Each structure stands twice: as structure tokens, then as C-alpha cells.
Amino acid sequence: MLFSVHGSRRRSSATKSLLSTPHSSAPFPSTPERLIQSFRSMSSVNSNKKLNSIADNDDILTEILVRLPLKSILRCKSVSKQWRSLISGAHFCRRIYPDPYLVSGLLLNNIFVDNLEYDFVPLTDKPTSPPFETLTFVNHPSGLEILQSCHGLLFCSSFSNRDFGRDYYIYNPTTEQFRTLPLPPSCQDSTIVRGMTLAYDPHKSPHYKVVCVRKPNSGQDYMGIYSRLKDYLSNYSRYQIEIYSSEMRSWKVSGRSFIAHDDVDFRRGVFWNGAVHWVNFYISHCLYFKVDDEKLRKMPMPATPIPDDWDYGRRLRYFDESREHLHLVEKYVTQNFDIYEMEADYSGWFVKYHVNLNSIKIAFPEMITTLFHRYNIAILAIIREADDGESYMVLQIPGKVIRYNLNDKTFNMINGFSPGTICNCFDAYHYIETVASI
DSSP states (O other): OOOOBEEEEEHHHHHHHHTOOOOTSSSOOOSSHHHHHHHHHGGGGHHHHHHHHHHHHHHOOOOOOOOOHHHHHHTTHHHTTHHHHHHHSSSHHHHSSSSSSSSOEEEEEEETTSSSSEEEESSSSOOOHHHHHHHHSOOTOOOOOOOOEETEEEEEEEEEOHHHSEEEEEEEEEEEEEEEEEGGGSSSSSEEEEEEEEOOOOOOOOOOOEEEEEEEOOGGGGHHHHEEEEEEEEEEEEEEEEEEETEEEEEEEEEEEEEEEEBBBSSSOOOOOTEEOOOOOSSSSSEEEETTTEEEEEEOOOOOOOTOOOOSSEEEEEEEEHHHHHEEEESSSSSSSEEEOOOTTSOEEEEEEEEOOHHHHOOOOOGTTTTOOOOOOOEEEEEEEEEEEOEEEEEETEEEEEEEEEETTTTEETTTTTSSSSGGGGGEEEOOOOOOOO
């Protein structure tokens, strides 16, 4: 690639020195200090004008910085505002990690240990170390847990108990940076919070938002005692949405309060298509909230046949997004099930993949429980790839994790990981590497 520096279409000899290949006699500077020293040393053979023209050229700086180790790149953010802005930009992030949707692994919530730990399931051929086993970026007295993964950022909170309220954090496990999220002024009693969801799309903005669903203040419930009693008897409650903007560093109330069914799960929101989506396990529609225009709408559930003898509501086994696609799975007791995908215009769900577990059952008969002759599995992830022919599903069966190709139906066991208890499908979080600033 050719770059222009004051009209020239060729790099200067000083720039070539900095961009030396591994075969060059001069090693490439591997730390911010050596990099800065290299810039300074050029002043002995170049004028300050040439030196400044190189240091101020984002294209050349990018070519230099992307060759540093990740830790050195992060330290370079402190060199100047220009460098910090360059390194935090979307273009630079794509140079470090060309595929921003690539899921390097899964973080599994191991709830059966005293101090919450996370198992790591690697999903790429590239050796990837677990980013952590426990969340220790803040020494919180009640401990920390992951609530959501969103395009490389983790939305975390402390555990709530009688002595400590719940605190919230945005955490980048790749860079180990975090930011404490202040509670809305109306939610200093965190018990009225019904759910918070991170809304972050680095392709549209470097800033993120957080959508909070809470019980309304008593003064806001303007519908009167009769309305509240009717809502209660009908299994409906009143809620209020507030939105936090990382750009403005403040909260604002969004519209009026609204009524929703008590079985809408506001704790597990999924951000997709510019909206936060919440599922309902018992009735035929979900809710979604468009973050930009702040509109709340209904979203239907797919018309999945429910067995006549099934008495426990809808058996939702998976609900998440991957590579800008929203997926849902309802699975009952059969070895066959469909993976649904939502149309981008919300016109309805369609069957994207059909799954038959018979070949896996033959290879791993331990996945069938002897007590009820049911499938003891969990769907941990549905991963869309750039080439859809390579898209796959991650299944957990007792003692193993299986990678199942959704197109050719082949499967293999993921090595290097031996899980214990079957995880809840909502306790697996995507790990996507990013240098995005928070």
C-alpha cells in the first residue's frame, strides 16, 4: 500500500527504517519507549519538519502501531491525544482484529463453585488463552458476574445481597479496561431495577448505551389504584425505561411507563438490529425496544408446535444474536428441532437450519438420560460465519462440548475442555477480541 506524505507517494527512508521487516538488520521497536526513541533518533538525520510529518500522518502511524504487541499498543494510547484517538478508532480496531464478529471462545458461568468461576471453550484454530477464570478487575465484596456479552464488551454486575446494592460495570476483557456505570438517580434502591442491557454497535458508533427497565416511582403511576389492581390480577405490571449514554455520561427517562406481562425476562436482553429484545416464556409475543427512536414494540414468537402433553409453558432453549442475525430455538423432547431466524424488518421468523441429533446420539449415548429418556444437552451458541456454509452450533452434553456444522451436519468434539454440570443455555457468553475503548 502506498501513502502520501506532503505529496510524495513513497515512504521516506526514516519510515522504511521503522517499518523494517524481520529480515532487516534493525529490529522493529517493540515497546512504546523504543518506538518514541526511534522517532527521536530520526531527528539526527532528518529535519524536524519531516519527523513531524511522519508522526502526524495517521496512515503511517497505523502501519507502525499495528506491528506492536497488544500490550504495547495499549500503552501507546498515553503518548498523545492523537495516538489515543487513532488506536481507539474503528479502522485501527479492524486492522488488529479484521473480523469484528469472530467469536474466539465461550465463557461458561460455573455456578456450582463458591467463588463464581468461568470455564473457557476455545472456538478458533488460533491458540487463545482464557481471558480470566474469575472477574477480579474490581475487588467487590460480594463478587462479580457477567450479565451480557455485546460485540466484545462484557456487561457485568456485582451480586446483590442485604449488605451491598448491585453495582454495574462495562468491561473489555481483551484490554482489561473497565468503567463503572452509575445507577440512574431514580434507582438508588437497586431492588427496583428489573433488568439492564448493553447496546453497543462499533460499526455505527464508538459510544454505547445501556437500557434500564425498572419499576416506576409511585408518583409516576398515574393510572390509579384500580388500574394497578387490574394489572396485578392479570399478571401484568407497570415498568419504566431509562437510557444511559456513554457519550453524554448521563441517564435520561425514556417516554412514559408501560405495562408488560410478568413473565417477560428483562434480565436477559439481547441487542440486535439497533434494538434490545426480551423474551417471554409463556405467552405468544416478546418485546423489543429501538434504542435510537426509543420505541417499544411487540415481537411474535415462532409458531413452534408444542406437544399436547407439555404443561410447562414454552421451552425456550436459545435466544441470542450472531453476526447480525437473531436466532431462537424451542426444543422439547425430540431429537429434531429447528433454528429460527428473525427477519430484519420483524415481519416474522423463518426456519434457517434444521437439526437432527440422531448421529450425535449414536456416537455419544450418554446424552440420553435413563430416567425420562430425554436429551441431556444444552445449546451453548449458534455461531454464524462469514461463509454461512461454515456456520455451526455448540452443544454441551455430559462431559463434552460438540461442534455441529449446521449445513453438512458433521460434528466433532472440542478438545481441551471437559465440562461438568450441564450449563443453562443463557449462561454462555461470546468472547470477541477487540481493542475498543470504553
